[in-house]
Amino acid sequence: MVVFDKPHALNDMPFHYCPGCTHGIIHRLVAEVLDELGIEGRTIGIAPVGCSVMAYDYFNCDMIEAAHGRAPAIATGVKRSDPENHVVFTYQGDGDLASIGMAETVHAAARNENITVIFVNNAIYGMTGGQMAPTSLPGQVTQTSPYGRDVNHCGYPIRVCEMLAQLEGPEYLERVTVNSVKNIRAAKKAIKKAFQNQLDGKGFSLVEVVSSCPTNWGMTPQAALKWIDDNMLPYYPLGVYKDRSAAKEETK
């Protein structure tokens, strides 16, 4: 009996990601959810600009490549063109979603657009060679902060889930990570819920996945997974930041 294999929603193309980069794990979790919900045939994914720019090469569902940061705007149009049939997700890095695309993110959340957003936070601009992102940690050494991020000069990193949770609009916001088998299981559950919410017509559901970038963090894949525990999670705590339907259930 097969207990584990590549999900159907991923094709056989090898990922171009660096060795040990957790983008690949997150792709797989999305694909497993498409398989389990039986929605591959009616799903349209929106790829970002960033290391995952070629996500459209890997998924078997339809994919569109958006201009940098504009994925939630494209997703809005695709979803509204056939809300009953289209299942729409964006897959975006932290530079894409929280820097150049911040306006699109905030307004899609504020409108409670019925889409699913997979937000890959690796605290860096991976694709372009490791520049500081709006999510880079205080003191983090990057190509553009060689002495470490100085918050007096560059400001503080943005906690996207906490920030969006202040809005009335969004349905569901959760932060997860994929640096261990246990955390991968929890991340899958959150991603599945974010898609199920869309099928149930509940609205904007974002899962922030704290991810690694061994290449630009300048460490081995193993050290990068530990760096998530030691440095990322204290600043970006895991958890559910908003779940409107669950909150309603409780007050009943």
Added chain:
Amino acid sequence: MAKLTFKTDYCKGCGLCVDACPKKLLQLAKDKINKKRHHPAEITDEAACVGCASCAMMCPDCIIKVER
């Protein structure tokens, strides 16, 4: 007993599967080089594998198939 199948030529030798195995059954094959020019992962003692799929879940490149 479980059966593992690696898509060996897709392996990037990152070693995350090696660390994920609770029974320490995996290693990077120092005497082999695949098409991507990495030392690919391999199982040392298949008979001892319990088929938990921890290695496969941790593999960023999704190249391990697990049967039980």
